[in-house]
Each structure stands twice: as C-alpha cells, then as structure tokens.
Amino acid sequence: MTQTAPMIEIRDLSLAFPNPASSDGRTVVLRDFNLSVAPGEFIAIVGASGVGKSTLLRVVAGLVPPNSGTVIHARNGASNGRRPYGLVFQDARLLPWRSVRANVAFGLEGLGLPRAERRRRAEEALALVGLADKAGRWPHQLSGGQRQRVAIARALAVDPDLLMMDEPFGALDAITRQSLQDELLDLWRRTSKTILFVTHDIDEAVYLADRVILLAGSPATVRSEDRIVTARPRARDDNAARALATRIRDRLSDLMDGGGI
Amino acid sequence: MTFPTPPDQSGAALPAPGKRIPPSAFLAKPSRRYRGLWALLGVIAFLAVWEAVPRLGLVRPVLLPPPSAIPQAFVAEVRSGAWTAAILQSLGHYLWGLVIGSVGGIAAGVLTGMSRRLEDFTSWVVRLLRPIPGLAWVPFAIIWFGVTPTAAIFIIVLGVFWINYFAALGAVQAVDRDLLELADAFGHRSTPAKLVKIVLPAASGAILAGLRTGLGQAWMSVVAAELFGVPGLGQRMMQASSLLATDIVIVYMATMALFYGLVDMGFVAVRDRMMRWKV
Numbered sequence: 001m002t003q004t005a006p007m008i009e010i011r012d013l014s015l016a017f018p019n020p021a022s023s024d025g026r027t028v029v030l031r032d033f034n035l036s037v038a039p040g041e042f043i044a045i046v047g048a049s050g051v052g053k054s055t056l057l058r059v060v061a062g063l064v065p066p067n068s069g070t071v072i073h074a075r076n077g078a079s080n081g082r083r084p085y086g087l088v089f090q091d092a093r094l095l096p097w098r099s100v101r102a103n104v105a106f107g108l109e110g111l112g113l114p115r116a117e118r119r120r121r122a123e124e125a126l127a128l129v130g131l132a133d134k135a136g137r138w139p140h141q142l143s144g145g146q147r148q149r150v151a152i153a154r155a156l157a158v159d160p161d162l163l164m165m166d167e168p169f170g171a172l173d174a175i176t177r178q179s180l181q182d183e184l185l186d187l188w189r190r191t192s193k194t195i196l197f198v199t200h201d202i203d204e205a206v207y208l209a210d211r212v213i214l215l216a217g218s219p220a221t222v223r224s225e226d227r228i229v230t231a232r233p234r235a236r237d238d239n240a241a242r243a244l245a246t247r248i249r250d251r252l253s254d255l256m257d258g259g260g261i
Numbered sequence: 262m263t264f265p266t267p268p269d270q271s272g273a274a275l276p277a278p279g280k281r282i283p284p285s286a287f288l289a290k291p292s293r294r295y296r297g298l299w300a301l302l303g304v305i306a307f308l309a310v311w312e313a314v315p316r317l318g319l320v321r322p323v324l325l326p327p328p329s330a331i332p333q334a335f336v337a338e339v340r341s342g343a344w345t346a347a348i349l350q351s352l353g354h355y356l357w358g359l360v361i362g363s364v365g366g367i368a369a370g371v372l373t374g375m376s377r378r379l380e381d382f383t384s385w386v387v388r389l390l391r392p393i394p395g396l397a398w399v400p401f402a403i404i405w406f407g408v409t410p411t412a413a414i415f416i417i418v419l420g421v422f423w424i425n426y427f428a429a430l431g432a433v434q435a436v437d438r439d440l441l442e443l444a445d446a447f448g449h450r451s452t453p454a455k456l457v458k459i460v461l462p463a464a465s466g467a468i469l470a471g472l473r474t475g476l477g478q479a480w481m482s483v484v485a486a487e488l489f490g491v492p493g494l495g496q497r498m499m500q501a502s503s504l505l506a507t508d509i510v511i512v513y514m515a516t517m518a519l520f521y522g523l524v525d526m527g528f529v530a531v532r533d534r535m536m537r538w539k540v
Binding site for chain 2: 061063078083087089091093095096097098106107109110111138139140154158
C-alpha cells in the first residue's frame, strides 16, 4: 500500500445510547473503534444486528455525534458541487413525490449548481446504474432492485470520495442481490470510490471487500480483520473466500457460545 | 342480512380443468356503468317520493313544496335580481373566509407541528378554544364588527381555521423520520430546507384533505353567519322562510349544493394533478 493519507480515519470511537434502565443511564454499544481507510479501498463491516454497525456509519456521516473519539475525513464539507460522502440505506428511501431524476438530484440541490447541470449529473448517475431510461418515472413504478439502484445513483450523483452503504441489499431477493453486488463492484472499479459497506451477510462481505472487519460483543469491539487479496472478478465459489467466510462464522459462533455477545 | 353461501365443496373433487370456479355473488364487482345507473335510479326515487308526499296531501305544499315547483321559483328569483345579488355576496364571504382560515390554519398547524416547544406552549389554549363552535362567536362578531360582511367572514374563518390547523399539525407530525434523516445525509440540514424539501410535500396529502373538509365547512358557516342579518344567501333564506316562501328556501338550498359540488369537483381535479405521484 502506498503512503497516501487515509480517506477516513476513525480513532478511539465509542458510542452509547441513552438507557434509563441502566445504572449510568446509557448503554455502550461500541467501544474503542479504530479504522483507517485508504482512498479507493472497499471495507466491509460485518456483525449481528444491533451491534452498532449502522450507528457507526451515521457517526461517520455526522448524523449522530460520537460519545468519544474522532472521525477525520480527508475532505471536509461540500465544495465544487461535491459532497464528502454519499449514503445508501437499507430501504431505498426515495421521495415518492419526486420523479426518479429529481430523486437522484436531491443531494445536488443547495450546492449552487445551475438547474441544467444538476439535471445532467443526475442523468449521468442514472446511466451509471443502468436506469437512464427510467429518469421520468415515479418511484412507485420501479421494482425493489431498481429503487435501490436509484438510491445508489443518488449517492453517486454528489460525486463523493466516500460511499457508505448500510445493508443496501439486505431487503432484496437473492437473485437481485447478486446482480446488484456485481454492479456495485463494476461501479467501484469505474469510479474508484472508497466504500464503507455494512452488512450482516458474511458471504457478501467476503465476495465484495478488500478488508472484512468483524464487530461483536456488548459493547462491540473489533474481533477480527481479514484482508482479501483474491483478484477480481472473484468467483462466488472461490475456495479461499469460502474458507475465510467459514472462519469468520466460526469466530462469531465461538463468541456467542462463550457468552461474548 | 344473508350472505350468499359459496357452492358446497365438502368432499367434492376439484372442478374439472378449464372449468372456472363461479365467483361468489357477494364478491362480484358490478361494472362502473351498472353502478352509475343505480346512482341515477336513487336520485329519481328520491325526487319521486318528494313529489308524491305533498301531492298526495300527506303534507301541505306550503310546508314542503314539490320539486316540480322549484324551477318556476328559481326563474322568478333570478329575474328579480335577488338570486345573483345574494350569490355574489355569499361567494365573497365564502372566498375570503376560506382563504384566510385555510392559510392561517395551515401555517399555524405546520409551525406547531415542527416545534415541540410551540406545541406545548399552545396545547392548553387550543384545547380551550377548539370546542367553541363558530356560531358561539356571533355575539362577539357583531360587537366587534357590527352586522357587516367582516363579521360573517370572521365566523367562517374560525370554522375553517381549526379544520386546517389540526389536519396540518397531524400531517407534519406524521412525517417519516427516516426522510428527515435522508435530508440530513444529503446536506439539507436547515429547518427551511427540510420544510420545503421534505415536510410540506410529505404532508401535502393530509393537508389537502383538511382543505377539502374546509371547503364544505365554509358553506355551512356562510349560511350560519348570514342568518343574523349580513346580506347574502342565508339572509335571503331567512326572509323567504318568514314569508313561508318555502320554494325560495329550497332554491337556495339547491344553489348551495350546486356550488359546493362545483367547488369540490374543481378541488379534486387540482388535487389529483398535484398528487399524481401517488400510486
């Protein structure tokens, strides 16, 4: 790895939710989380539901303040018609009163871009996800997979350095999920974005990412970190990947058996 | 009430392939044309019963004039100029009351819906004022404004205001938190930005429903507000009834129904155009 500055640097991050039932009035969900992400890297964070993965993304996005620790973005704030990150949720979260094109342009508004430029960039992003012909449709006219692709286009339209995805394919059927995984890898290759991808699907993490980080426990801590060097395109039944997925699963079940969760 | 029983299938084999299971009559959906026909038949039956009651001498025609007497009364009322004058005056009250009450109610409801503090601050005042019917304000309306169009408009505004206030308040408070989070994530963090980009569009359906209720409520208030002497349709109805000119009373009742129908149809057309993104 070259000595470039990290795209994102997370140091000693701790997260807690208010919890009146607890003695100190809060529940710590994540403790001492450290992560340094290089530009262009694809990171997957896996863990059981409720382990704080989604909250972690929200802290990096600045939607939720951390209890302690810091998040340093290589680039701060919006500038030159760009935003520092794009976010994709598990549900597509499209605005039903906006056309597909206007949904994709949502993040471009307020950046001082002329209308024609916003439209051009929205359509460019739609073309990236293969939905150029659906620009004038309403969200309710699309399938679940198409809606999620619009959500990805919306995140890409703001030309972020960092793309954050919160279980983006979790609500899709298996066939759609696989094709969107491949589309995402293709997008990643073409746009060289840095991706922070949260999932509870270990096979998905192993198939997609350069690094897989396992979060577990209560409060959650990083239990393992694996680098995957297999060149892309990867085979879904690649032996090394399957072995790794099994190892991660075993660790997770050991932790559960040992009362670590 | 008896429900048609489905064909007895106990122990019976499945219908032969290609043979369709007959749909239960209860679930059968009549065609659109068929339903329109029934609606028309209903109107005709209604008019027929109404016509028969005074004609058969069950009720004296002065207490209930038959529908066949109405067109003649209508023509006479229009010829005298009274109809046009009353309608124009009432429409003036209606429109002013509707606009002021709706805009005020929606604005107050949206603001209150967006601020917890404002909601707490106003909650008891609202609880006190809300149950007071518009008519109960008539004494104050006359003391403050005299027997003037302003007094009538004031009464109409009050009725329309609360409907729109509660519709807008509820709609704003029901806006999906996830959409507000989406706005935050895509850089729209200020309150005005959230209001324009998320809250108002998301709440528009329920706000429009409140507005539509207000359209009907305002007509009721028009009559009530004019009964105490402000010139317009309500006053004209009072005059006619004191002269036992019941056919004239019915002319104005029908006029109101017609105007309400037109306004409501126009509103629905505009609303459907605005809400065409809905499934």
